[in-house]
Each structure stands twice: as structure tokens, then as C-alpha cells.
Amino acid sequence: MNHLPALIGLRYRLIWAQARSRSGKLALFGVGALFAVLAAVVLGLGGYGVAAVAIRMHRVEFITRSVFGAVFVLAIVAAATLGLGVSAAFSDATLRRYPLTRRGRFLVRHLAGLLDPLWILVLVLDLGVAAGLAALGVTTWTLAVPVAVLLALSNYTAACVLVDLMDRLARSPTGRLALFALGLALLGVSPVAPRHGPGGRGAPGTAFPVLWFTPPAAAAAAVAGTTPGRSLVGGLYLAGWFACLLAVLLVLERRPIRSRTVPEAVATWNDASDRVAALFGPSLGPLLAKMIRYYTRSQHVRWNYPVTLPGLATVTLMAARASGRTEDPMAVFFALLGGIAALGFCANGALSLNVFGFDGAGFRRYFMLPAPPRLALLAAGLVALAPAASLVPVVILAWLALAPIPTDARMLAMLLSSALAGLFLYQSLGLWASVLAPRPIPFAGRWGNRLSLPAGLVLMTGVCAFLGLPYAGVAFGAGLMRAWWLLPLAALAGAAVFALTVRAGGAVLNARREQMLAVIESKA
């Protein structure tokens, strides 16, 4: 264990090195400020605040469970999507070069992971609530602190187990189908759950009794249980959870993920990618075929594409229902009008925000080819449009088949225009992010967000648009019906922005080639 301080020091030096770029410094400043504010709020106000509110409402255990649960889920989501702590720490292969035993590598790797900023924040949040409860006399310090630490440990272990399982599942079509079904189930549950709980809308978490037996609920029972027996059972549950998760993690790590490579398979020539791309001529065609292959093989696209339609259906129905106008069938149309504009964001995910960053050293090939580099950007832009564009007719046909109201030509034009406007605008932003702020990212990576700050901002804008536009559609839809012609105009404007992006972006790509090479080939 003598190596632990040196390796953790190295880990933080690597984080700092990543943050030394201009966008990295901005991100570091933002994260640092957020971290400081959150820590201050939770430690200074949150713990006492939560405890005080809980005591005043006479619902100590329920509120503690809700706070612990929210932290638990958000930490897992952050670990899986942002790649913090779990996937960013040292791999077992990296540590093999040091004189460490198998057990030593396991301990060092996970201790280094636990000491990543995300998990320190999680510990601070859990400790804040537990300390607040102890300070106000709900529980004792000797119980509160170990429970909070054990909860944070369980949270980290659960994140490791889940990310590993998802990684294994995502490698096979059946596994991806299972993940897709799970995602659908979660998407379906989220809008429905609050209605079925005994506490109605205000009591999420009571919807399914099984949730009472999760680590955050066990921790809440341990520190805020109404009787000593309940506290004991909660503590035992939590310890049991941690032991089980640790055992699963150990088993998973002893079974390395096998490559699904089929080395003996025969090479296929002139496949669908080549045939489609050949329609665009000898210069653009091969570039298009390459881009199509990247899109069809990207785990980001393979994951995002199938969940886009169920996701759109869910947010559309949620927005229509939240408007309180459930009797008004036009509310669903207005929500869809907003939601379909975000379709362009959903289907591709990170790939279209960092087109060249996923090429790695292959990026330099675009400048060695006997073709202008702008053709590479054009190919990237055209292919980026395809996944979402292929879903637009499906959405419109689904609307025509299932719509609760008759649909006239104007409504169809509005739907199509809204989809195209969003698609062109979002993909234009993606191309600019790809050219101005690329980041080297391994193509085979599945989890974790390693995008640059500008690309990350575009991603967050897309997420917000996906979640918010259906509500905006409901709010402003009636007005849009009167000025429906605005939407075709927006689509035309989007197309113009896209065309300008491809033209101007090509020149920028050419001018910035050396900076981009340095970044993408990790020489920056």
C-alpha cells in the first residue's frame, strides 16, 4: 500500500494536466465553484436544513431517505455518463506495471477511484445530512458518521457494478436489447410512479415498496428510524448491501470482458455503406462510407438511436399531461411539435459533437488525401443528419396512425418543419464544436463523457431542449398554430445555417489543422 499516495498524487496530476487547457480551466473553475457552493450549502445549511424540515414535518425518515436516494442515483448517473471516479481511475492493466499483487491492485484502484472529486462530494453530501440529524438529536454521532461513510462506499461500489454490467450487456445485440427494455421501463415508470404511491404526487419513493430496501432507504432507517430495532435493521441492511455489492464487484473483475472479435470471418466488399456512399461521387463517396461506418459502429449511436423514439413519446406525453389539459388532444400535438425539434440531438449523442476527435491519429489522413479537407467536414455533416432524419418519417407516420385528432396538411408541415429546424441547427452546432473544440476520445469507449467544454455545453443544451421543448410546445403551440408559417421559415433558416456551417467550417478546419492535430493526437 506504499504506492497509494504516489498513485493518487499521479491521478490528481493527470486531472490537473487535463484541466490546463483553456476550456479545461473554465471547466475546472465551474466545477470548483459548484463544488464549493454545494459543500457549503450541504454542510452549512443542508444538513441542518434537511434535519429541521424533516423534524418539523414529522417525516424524518422519509425526507432523509429522499435526500440519500437522490444523491445515490445522481452519483451513479454522473459516474456512468461523465466518467468520474469509476471509469477515469486507473485500470487494472495500467497498474500491472507496478509491483502490486492482485489484491493490492484492486485496493489501490478503488481507493484512487473513491478519492476522486465526485465521490468526495458524495461523502460530503451524505455526511452533511447525517451530521445535521446528529446535531439536532435525531441520532447519535457514533451512528451517523459510520452510516454516511458506509452509504458513500455502497454508492461507489454500486456505480462500479452497474457500469461494468452495462458495459458487458452493451457488447451484444441481446444485451443492448435488454438495456433498451430496461431504459424503456425506467422511462415508463418515471412519469407514472408518483401517481401510484400512497402519498400521491408528493411522495416519490413510496411508489414501490421494494425501494424501501435499497441502500439509501436502509441508511435513512439506520439514522432516522423511529425505533432502535428499525435503526438496527436499517444498519444491517446497509452493511449487507455493501458486502453483496463488493462481492459482485470482485466476481465481475475476476471475469474480464471478452472481445467479440471474429478473426476468421471473411471480409465483405461493397456493402450497404459503400453502395449508398457511391451515389455521391468518387471524392465524397469514400469519405461518406467511412463516416457511415463510424456512425453505425459507434456505441454512442447504437445506444442513443433506439431510445430516441420511446424517449420522445415519454416526454411528449409527460408534457401534455403536465399542462393539465389532458382533455385537449391538441396538447399532445403541441408537445410533439416541441419534442420533434429535439430529435436531431437525441439520435447521435456525443459522436456528432466530436466527429474528428473519435478518429484519433486517423484525423491527419484527411489532410494527406488528394481531396480538399472540407469534404471531410461535408461528409461528417451529411452523415450526422441521417440518423435523426430517418426517425422523422417514423414519428410523423406514428402520429398519423395514433393521433387522437384529425391531422391536416398544415399540421404535418409544422411537424416536419420543426424537426428539420432542430436537426439542422443542432448538427450545425455539433460541427462547430467538432472543429473548434475537439477532444481525443477512444472510439471503442462506451461510458463517460470526455467531451470538451463547448461540446459539453452543446450536449447540455440538447438535453435541456429534449426535456424542455415539449413543455414550450404546449405553452406556445396555440400561438404557433396561428403563425404556422414561422416553422417552415425556421427550417429554411436552419438549412441555411447548416450550409454556411459546412462551407465556413471547412475553411476553419483547414486553417486550424495544426492545432487540431496537436489536440487530437494528444500533443497539446
Place this chain on the structure above:
Amino acid sequence: MPHAVELTHLRKRYGKVLAVEDLSLCVPAGCFFGFLGPNGSGKSTTIGCVTGLLEATSGEMRLLGERVTPDAVALKRRIGVMPETLGLFDALYAHEFLAFQARMFGLDEPTARQRVTELLEAMDLGREGRKPLGEFSAGMRKRVAFAAAIVHTPEILFLDEPFESIDPSGVALMKRWLRQVTSQGRTVFMTSHVLETVERVCDRVAIITKPGRLVWEGDITPLAADRPILLDDCEFTTLEALFLHAAGGRDPASLDWI
């Protein structure tokens, strides 16, 4: 007949860092040319500039008599490049990548397919079918990059450290092909740190030091005939000795603990 490669006062700066300083060089057509220098001396940068990847800060570059500019698309069609970083698309299979390269360089589909198949078989990569390049070993990746550089029969081949990490049979095959290239009047411009190999295959050699400064250039065929090369009144019978003298070999530090 114009020179295959002609550099006049080439200078390349990365911000405040001077990578190549006033490099002038002529490589005759049909020559097997070795471009040598210590690590960081500007060899890859020079190749980057002369192949249109990087923009030179000043100076003039000509390939096959034509002026090199980043937009010299027709000229790029006549050259093949194997960069130090290989420049592979890791998500593609070997045959897809080579077919992409062949089609971009103007080969029709049947010719591309035939050449790619033959190259993959010859380079012992034919059985790698559906395995993305990202999963290839270092030597296999280098073979693919080499195949990509020669698939369109270029008039000049730029190879940045082509033999490192390739097994002996692969190296022997590559050397045979490269000799075939030069015997047909085409040119090979190669960097390498394996001086024994350079001595055996190259006709001419240029040695540069940091920052991209030419310190010696000349014919090394006498070495193959066991005749010495004269430099600074000293006779050199091996390329290694010549290189160490010209490039200023460092005195070995005494590290007793080793």
C-alpha cells in the same frame, strides 16, 4: 529530369518553437533516400511539410518539379505517405481502410478490391477479416499503414520509421518491395533509427540535427562496398559512426547504479 524532392530554405515554427531551420535538400528521382536525425530533430515535421500536412513557415518545397501547397490535390495523388503516427481509422477493418485509401486515390472499385486483397494476403493480414484496426498489434498496424501508402503505386513514397516494430519476415518483404519501387525509377524517402538497415538499403542519406539543420548529405553506397566515407578529415566505415560524428553523439553519462 526534375528532382523527386527539392527543399529550399525550409523553415517551420510551432509558435515559439523552431522545428526546422533553413533546410535545403535535393533528392534525385529513383533514389532510396535515408533522412536521419536524433529524436526531435524535425524529421517528421519536414515530412509533414513536404507532403502538405503542415504549412511551412517559409521556404519552398517541390515534389516532382511541382510546388507543394496544402491544396495541391493533384500532387498528393502522386505520393504515398506512411506517417509516424500511422493515421489509421481504428473503427474500420483493414480491408475497408485500404479500400477507402485506394478509392480516395482514384483507383476504380475492381482494381482497389484486387490490390487490397493481394496486399492483405502478402502482408499476412488476410485472416484478420472482421477485426477493427484498433485491436491490431503495433506491427500489424504498421503493415496496414505501409500497405495504405503503396496501394495506389505512388511516384514518391514517404515512410516515417517504417521498419520499427515489424517482425523480420515483414521487414524483408517491405525491403524487397521498396527496392522494386526504386528499380522502377520511383523514389523512397525514409526516416529510420535503425542505421544498419538504412546502410543496407539506402543510396543517399541526409543527417539533420535539432532544430532541423542539415549537417551532412551524401552518397553512402561506398559503405556497402567496404569503402570508407570521408568527413572532417576522418574516415568512417559504418553509417553509425558517421551519424554519431555528424550529429554530435553525446558522451555517455556514468551512472554507477545501473
